[in-house]
Amino acid sequence: MIEVRQLTKRYEGRVAVDGLSFTVRGGEILGLVGPNGAGKTTTLRAIAGIHPPTGGSVAIAGFDVERQPIEARRRLALIPDEPQLFGTMTVWEHLDFTARVYGVRDWQGPAERLLAELELADRRDSLADELSKGMKQKVAVACALVHDPQALLLDEPLTGLDPRGIRTLYDALRRRAAGGAAVMLSSHLLGQIEGLCTSFLIVRQGRLLFHGTRDELRARYAEEVGAGATLEDIFFHVTEGRAPAAEPAA
Amino acid sequence: MNPGLRYLLGAGVRGVWRRARRRMRTFRGFVSTMVGTVFFLVLLGSQLMVLLVEGDAPPPHDATVQGFCFWFLLLLVPALLAADAPFFWPQEVQFLFAAPVSRRELMVYQLLSRGWVQVLSGLWFALLTMRMAYHPAAAIPAVVLATLFLYTVTQLAALLRLRIGDLLPAAAGRAVRPLLWIAGGALGFSLYRDAQAVGFGAAVGDAFDSPLMRAATLPVRPFGELFAAQTTAAAVAWTGVCAAMVAAAAGGALWMDVDFRERSLVSSARRFERMRRIRGGRGGIGAGTPKNRRLRVPAFAFLGSAAPVARRQAYELGRGLRTLWSLALPAVMAFVYVIALPSWMGPPGEDGGPLGTSLVILVVVFAMLASGGFSIDFRRDVERLAYLRSLPLRPGAVAVGEVFLAAALIGIAGLLLLAGSAAVMDWRVAPRMAALAAAIALPVAWLSVTLENWIFLLFPTRVQGDGENQSSFLGKQLIKMFFKLCVLGVVAAAAGVTAVAGGWLAGTPGAGAGAVIVIVAACWGVTLLLARAYRGFDLTVDTPTG
Numbered sequence: 042m043i044e045v046r047q048l049t050k051r052y053e054g055r056v057a058v059d060g061l062s063f064t065v066r067g068g069e070i071l072g073l074v075g076p077n078g079a080g081k082t083t084t085l086r087a088i089a090g091i092h093p094p095t096g097g098s099v100a101i102a103g104f105d106v107e108r109q110p111i112e113a114r115r116r117l118a119l120i121p122d123e124p125q126l127f128g129t130m131t132v133w134e135h136l137d138f139t140a141r142v143y144g145v146r147d148w149q150g151p152a153e154r155l156l157a158e159l160e161l162a163d164r165r166d167s168l169a170d171e172l173s174k175g176m177k178q179k180v181a182v183a184c185a186l187v188h189d190p191q192a193l194l195l196d197e198p199l200t201g202l203d204p205r206g207i208r209t210l211y212d213a214l215r216r217r218a219a220g221g222a223a224v225m226l227s228s229h230l231l232g233q234i235e236g237l238c239t240s241f242l243i244v245r246q247g248r249l250l251f252h253g254t255r256d257e258l259r260a261r262y263a264e265e266v267g268a269g270a271t272l273e274d275i276f277f278h279v280t281e282g283r284a285p286a287a288e289p290a291a
Numbered sequence: 292m293n294p295g296l297r298y299l300l301g302a303g304v305r306g307v308w309r310r311a312r313r314r315m316r317t318f319r320g321f322v323s324t325m326v327g328t329v330f331f332l333v334l335l336g337s338q339l340m341v342l343l344v345e346g347d348a349p350p351p352h353d354a355t356v357q358g359f360c361f362w363f364l365l366l367l368v369p370a371l372l373a374a375d376a377p378f379f380w381p382q383e384v385q386f387l388f389a390a391p392v393s394r395r396e397l398m399v400y401q402l403l404s405r406g407w408v409q410v411l412s413g414l415w416f417a418l419l420t421m422r423m424a425y426h427p428a429a430a431i432p433a434v435v436l437a438t439l440f441l442y443t444v445t446q447l448a449a450l451l452r453l454r455i456g457d458l459l460p461a462a463a464g465r466a467v468r469p470l471l472w473i474a475g476g477a478l479g480f481s482l483y484r485d486a487q488a489v490g491f492g493a494a495v496g497d498a499f500d501s502p503l504m505r506a507a508t509l510p511v512r513p514f515g516e517l518f519a520a521q522t523t524a525a526a527v528a529w530t531g532v533c534a535a536m537v538a539a540a541a542g543g544a545l546w547m548d549v550d551f552r553e554r555s556l557v558s559s560a561r562r563f564e565r566m567r568r569i570r571g572g573r574g575g576i577g578a579g580t581p582k583n584r585r586l587r588v589p590a591f592a593f594l595g596s597a598a599p600v601a602r603r604q605a606y607e608l609g610r611g612l613r614t615l616w617s618l619a620l621p622a623v624m625a626f627v628y629v630i631a632l633p634s635w636m637g638p639p640g641e642d643g644g645p646l647g648t649s650l651v652i653l654v655v656v657f658a659m660l661a662s663g664g665f666s667i668d669f670r671r672d673v674e675r676l677a678y679l680r681s682l683p684l685r686p687g688a689v690a691v692g693e694v695f696l697a698a699a700l701i702g703i704a705g706l707l708l709l710a711g712s713a714a715v716m717d718w719r720v721a722p723r724m725a726a727l728a729a730a731i732a733l734p735v736a737w738l739s740v741t742l743e744n745w746i747f748l749l750f751p752t753r754v755q756g757d758g759e760n761q762s763s764f765l766g767k768q769l770i771k772m773f774f775k776l777c778v779l780g781v782v783a784a785a786a787g788v789t790a791v792a793g794g795w796l797a798g799t800p801g802a803g804a805g806a807v808i809v810i811v812a813a814c815w816g817v818t819l820l821l822a823r824a825y826r827g828f829d830l831t832v833d834t835p836t837g
Contacts, residue, residue, distance in 0.1 A: 089389040092553050111391045119389040125381040127299075129306030138302065142295025142390045168309070184386070 042067045042223030043088060043192045047097035050083050050247075057083040059247040060097065065223040065240075067191070070214060072238030073227040074272075076280050080247035081227040082122075085194045088225070089119040102191045115143060118185035122197035124177040126169035132156070132180050133165045136187050143188035155183045158216075159209055174201035182210060186217065193217060195226035199233055211237050235272040245280050293392050296400040303404055323750050330770050338418055342427050350423060356515035357499060358423075360508035363437055367511065370441060372471065374449040376554035377401050378562055388552055397552075398446075398545050405442060413438030424518050429526040433518035436533040440514065443540035450549045486715070495631055591695070596684055600692025604667050608696065614667060618704045621660035629653045630712050646713070647721035650728040653712060654705045655735055659775050661701045662739035663768060668693045669744045669825070673751060677830055686822040694740045694821070702736035734810045735779065741817045742775050748824035782813040 043065040050058040058080040065071045073081050086092045088099050090106040090113060099106040104113040126135060136155070140148035156162045159179045169177060178201050185193065193214070199207055214237065218224050228234045241258050243251040251258060258275060259268070266278045314320030377398070379387070387397060413435035424430035478498075485494035498504060508515070513536060517529035588605040591598040608614055629652050672679065672693065679689055709728055713720045786809040793805030 086556075091388045091556060093550060111393060114389060114391040117389065121385055123381075125385045127302065127306065127382045127386075129309045130302050134302060138295055138298050139386065140295075141298050142293060142386070142392065144294070144391075168313075181385070 042102055043225060044100040045084075045088065045097070046099075048084065048087060048094050048099060049096035050080070050087055050092055051095045057247050058087065058094075061244070061247070061249055062097075063242055063249070063252050065192070065225050067221040067223050068218050069240055070218050070224040070226070070238045072234045072241045073225060073244065074229075074231060074234075074241060074276060075227075075244040075250075078246070079244045079280075081244065082196055083247075084244070085119065085196050085225070085227060088192075089117060089194055090114055091119075115188075116190055117192040117194065118188070118190040119194045120181050120185045120196065120198055122200050124174070124181040124201070126172070126177050126180055128170040129168060131166050131168055132161060132172075132183075135169065135180055135184050139184040139187050145188045148187055151189070152183075152187055155186055158213055159183050160205075175203055175206045178202055179206060179209070182213065186213065189220075189222075191222055193222050193224045195224070197228055198226055199228055199230050207233065231273045231276055232271065241272070243276065243279050250279050292399055293390075293396050295390070296387075296392065296396060300400065300404055304407070319750065327767075327770060330773065334769070335418060338422060341422055350425065350519075352425070352519050352521060355423065355425065355519035356512065357505070357508065359433070359515040359518045360511050361499065361504070363441075363511045363514060364508055367441055367444070370445045371448045372468070374445045374452055375562070376449055376453060376551045376558045377446055379555055379559045381560070381563055384556055384559060388556065394548055394550060394552065395545055402443065402446065402541050402544065406439060409438045409442045410435055420518075425521045426523075426526065429520045430518055432526070432530045432533070433514055433520075436517070436530070436537055437511070437514040439537045440511075440533070440540060443537055443544060447540050447544040447547070450544055450547045450551060453549045453551055453554060454547065483715075594691060594695060596688040597690075597692035597695065600679070600682075600684070600689055601695040604693070604696040607671075608667055614665070615700075617664045618661050618701070621657055621664065622704065622708050624660055625653055625657040626708065626712060629656055630716070645719040645721050646716055647724035650709060650712065650720060650725050651731065654709060654728045654732045655779060657705050657708055658701055658732070658735045658739040659772060659779075661704065662697070662736070662743045662775070663771065665697055665701060665740075666743075667700075668697045668740060669821075670747050673747075676825075676828060680830070686826040687819065690741075690744075690818055690822040690825055693825075694737070694744055694818075698737040698740040699733070701740060702733035705732040705736060731810070734814055737814050738779060738782065738817055739775055741814070741821050742778055743771065745817065745821045745824050746771055746774065748821070748828050751828075778817075782810065785809045785813070 045061055045063050048058055048061040049056070061080075061084060063071075073084065075081055083092060087094050088101070088106065090099075090110050093107065099113075101113040102116045104116065106113045127138075130138065133152075136148070136152045139145075140152070153162075156165055159182060161176070161179055161183060164172065164176060169180065172180065178198070182198070195214075198210060202210060214224050214226075218239075226234065226238070235255075238255065240254045241251065242249065251261065253261065258272070259270070262270065262275050262278060266274050270278075311324065315324055379401070387400070392400075414431070416438065417431045417434035420434060421427040421430035424433070482494055482498055485497060488494075489497070513529055513532040517526060517533055520526035520529055588602055588609060591601045591605075594601055629649055630646070633649065669676075682689070684692075706729060709725070709732065713725065786806040789805035789809045790802040794802030797804075
């Protein structure tokens with residue numbers, strides 16, 4: 042569903058993303074992890090077509106993000122780390138607006154179900170200004186899901202969510218993945234996403250250090266950090282330079 | 292156009308009403324809305340009354356055209372120079388940049404969603420300037436279309452800049468600004484040389500009518516012609532020309548399919564952050580990127596427990612000296628309005644003599660204008676109020692520490708402006724009035740800054756992100772200006788009466804002492820009000836953390 046080939050992004054001479062290649066298939070939940078400044082947000086924005094790549098290509102469901110931007114964007118959704126809503130629009134109006142932007146017909150039924158799923162049904166007519174940060178994040182998620190995207194990109198989605206909110210979001214993401222969507226999320230909360238993601242992409246300074254499934258990740262570094270190591274242990278081992286850069290496993 | 296964008300345009304307009312309705316539910320919001328409405332009606336009524344009653348001869352056509360074009364150019368040139376990638380609010384970036392919306396559709400949305408705010412702003416300006424037009428009705432399309440043109444041509448310039456910037460070497464782009472400064476300096480020097488020979492007023496008049504100025508104002512002349520139109524036919528014809536110019540600029544912006552999204556994302560985030568930092572809504576030159584430089588900052592020990600707060604302001608100012616530029620525009624405006632224009636339009640000074648009352652007015656006008664934009668005080672620190680509250684300081688000390696530096700710098704800048712104006716007029720000044728103007732520079736600055744902060748803490752401005760701030764911005768500024776003027780007037784009247792009484796009782800020393808006591812008491816009283824407003828500021832309501 043998401044195909045990234047030799048993606049490179051340079052800003053004024055600085056390389057933010059350096060020749061990344063990977064694929065996220067339908068049903069897969071990929072965790073994009075790396076230290077600050079690793080190029081995670083740039084990668085997600087390049088996949089969403091916001092940052093035109095300096096080199097390489099990105100395709101969403103077979104549509105090239107540069108050459109067929111409208112078709113590609115119709116099939117993806119990006120949820121940024123800081124939820125920004127229109128203060129004087131209600132929750133329901135946000136869904137209405139998003140459905141119109143993406144050209145979704147008969148969106149009311151699925152939207153009702155989304156609100157119930159994300160525990161927002163009783164806040165349907167609240168103005169965005171009246172919501173807490175966690176609620177706003179949930180509304181952003183609901184808006185991203187209303188057009189049933191085939192590729193779902195989430196940048197630090199757990200910021201501001203309480204434990205119940207995190208569980209609700211996880212359930213929603215798992216359901217979308219089970220329905221065939223390709224999900225890609227970046228996060229610093231390694232312990233939180235360890236159980237959610239089916240595969241991982243570890244980057245540092247824009248370069249790929251590891252790409253593979255959870256089992257492949259453990260197997261790859263079992264000898265160096267121990268069989269019972271957590272994702273956090275492996276992350277430090279890989280990103281702090283104690284492990285050699287690995288060839289992509291997938 | 293994408294149906295979602297159409298929906299969003301409607302939601303933007305609805306949002307303004309919703310926010311207004313919600314504001315009316317609180318006492319504070321109700322009061323501010325009522326004051327705003329009454330002020331608007333009074334302004335409208337006074338303009339209409341003057342139009343009905345005034346029987347003055349209509350202004351000369353050519354001078355009106357040239358005057359309008361000159362002022363328009365003064366707004367247009369900085370706007371074109373500062374033109375950056377189209378600005379989008381964070382919400383728009385989140386919902387629209389990754390959506391299936393083409394760049395052209397985004398640009399249409401940009402122009403329409405900001406366009407109606409520009410029309411409202413234009414109507415405001417038209418209301419204020421219609422008395423200067425031959426036909427007041429012609430002023431409305433002239434100013435509205437000029438405001439729209441200013442906006443659309445700035446968007447076009449921004450896109451052109453993006454396109455050309457990609458083709459030109461970076462050094463060429465960097466050279467533009469210094470070249471403009473050199474050109475501006477050369478023009479200023481030439482004006483000064485002329486003023487030495489024929490007098491300042493005549494020199495300004497000559498510059499105004501010079502071929503160079505006529506050539507520079509030529510592109511915007513249709514707006515001047517519309518403003519000064521003397522017949523209905525002329526007004527209709529020039530309205531058509533001006534509307535075509537607006538349409539051409541908008542069409543150009545739409546036709547130029549530049550990929551602005553990435554640069555808009557970066558520049559909009561930077562601009563929004565700047566807006567948040569200065570909160571008052573002025574944006575622009577007031578807040579640059581902080582520079583990490585070693586600083587030696589005065590201890591301000593004489594301020595007692597307020598000193599650390601004042602020192603912190605000084606540190607922040609030292610690392611962002613660009614903030615001082617926000618004093619330049621009020622200085623130029625005050626000088627042009629109070630000294631240059633009267634000097635050009637009539638004999639220099641009062642009754643052809645030296646400058647007197649003008650110097651006092653200059654200091655007052657400058658302090659009132661500068662205190663609105665030079666916000667190195669509570670307005671900049673509104674995000675830090677929780678921290679300030681945690682400090683073991685009395686509210687009065689925090690209030691003094693917050694406003695001290697801004698007031699002192701505006702006072703000093705007022706004194707420099709006074710000296711500069713006197714120098715330009717060859718020191719033809721009335722010594723007693725000049726001394727009075729110098730004496731009141733600091734107290735007036737203190738009163739202006741303190742009142743500005745007091746109003747801000749009572750009615751804090753929040754950057755909302757839906758354009759409402761811009762539409763009501765001018766109105767708020769006018770109300771604040773009016774309020775500050777009233778307070779300064781009351782203080783001046785009280786000081787005058789006390790001075791007369793003191794003079795009657797104990798001669799000149801008594802008059803001076805009486806005036807000083809009243810002015811100091813006024814500064815003290817307003818500072819106490821500010822401290823009270825700071826103590827009463829509700830952090831949960833006014834700076835919600837979400």
